[in-house]
Amino acid sequence: MHIGEFTKMIKGIYAGSFDPVTLGHLDIINRSAKMVDELYVSVLRNSEKNPLFSVDERVTMIKDATKDIPNVKVTSFDGLLVNYADEIGATVLVRGLRAVTDFEYELSIAQTNRVVNPNVDTIFLTTSLEFAYLSSTIVKEIASYGGDISKFVPEQLIDIIHNKFK
Numbered sequence: 001m002h003i004g005e006f007t008k009m010i011k012g013i014y015a016g017s018f019d020p021v022t023l024g025h026l027d028i029i030n031r032s033a034k035m036v037d038e039l040y041v042s043v044l045r046n047s048e049k050n051p052l053f054s055v056d057e058r059v060t061m062i063k064d065a066t067k068d069i070p071n072v073k074v075t076s077f078d079g080l081l082v083n084y085a086d087e088i089g090a091t092v093l094v095r096g097l098r099a100v101t102d103f104e105y106e107l108s109i110a111q112t113n114r115v116v117n118p119n120v121d122t123i124f125l126t127t128s129l130e131f132a133y134l135s136s137t138i139v140k141e142i143a144s145y146g147g148d149i150s151k152f153v154p155e156q157l158i159d160i161i162h163n164k165f166k
Contacts, residue, residue, distance in 0.1 A: 012036035012092035012123075015081050018043055019051040020161055021062050022139055022153055024131035028096040031125055033069050036092055041066060045078040052140055052164055065154045082117035093122040098132050 014032055018025060018041075033039045043058045053061070055076045066072045077084040081093065093113065095106045103124070110122035127134075139152045143161045150158055 009037045010035075010092060011038045011040065011088060011090040012094050013040045013042050013081065013085055013088070013090045014094040014096075015042040015044055015077070015084075017046065017049060017051060017136070018058050018062055019049075019053055019136050020058065020139060020153060020157060021065055022131070022134050022136055023151075024096070024098070024127050024134040026065055026154065027128050027131055028094065028125050029066060029072065030069065032094040032123070033072055035123070037071060039069075039072050039094070040088060040090060041072055041074050042084065043074075043076040044081075045076055061157055061160065064156055080116070082113045082120050085120045086117065091120055093120055095122055095124050096127050097124050098127045098135075 012032060012035065014029060016025070029039065029041055041062050043055050043062070045055050051058070059074050059076055063074045066074065075088075077087075085091070085093065093110070095110070097103050097106060106122075106124060110124075113120055113122060134152055139149055139161065142152070143149050144165050146162070146165070149161060153161060
């Protein structure tokens with residue numbers, strides 16, 4: 001590097017409801033954290049959804065699950081994701097894809113985001129095969145019946161999730 005040159009820090013956002021965070025989410029977090037200097041894992045405050053966990057609970061669970069990934073910051077936001085990206089200086093949005101049906105939906109969102117904010121790009125990561133079927137909805141369904149969720153969520157969250165249904 002020559003004097004006067006600088007390197008640009010690349011900030012990315014992996015946003016979602018994470019209700020609760022799963023091993024599939026953590027797979028995407030771990031892989032995308034290697035691609036950016038800072039990865040914001042950001043919980044969307046969505047008043048139209050009726051989540052099992054509060055925003056604060058979800059942020060705490062994600063912080064606990066990602067504490068060993070030094071470049072991950074866990075936040076929450078409301079409003080448009082591309083506006084939030086501007087607020088924190090992020091230029092990359094990370095989206096995980098499980099199936100072809102996810103792609104069609106996510107592509108239209110990515111294209112819209114690009115029109116609204118041309119400074120932000122979206123990268124798609126396909127979920128590792130071992131988690132391709134996994135969703136927060138499946139975890140909640142199994143946990144609601146007292147089922148074993150140890151293959152789906154971080155170990156430290158198992159009791160927290162089961163306790164929500166007691």
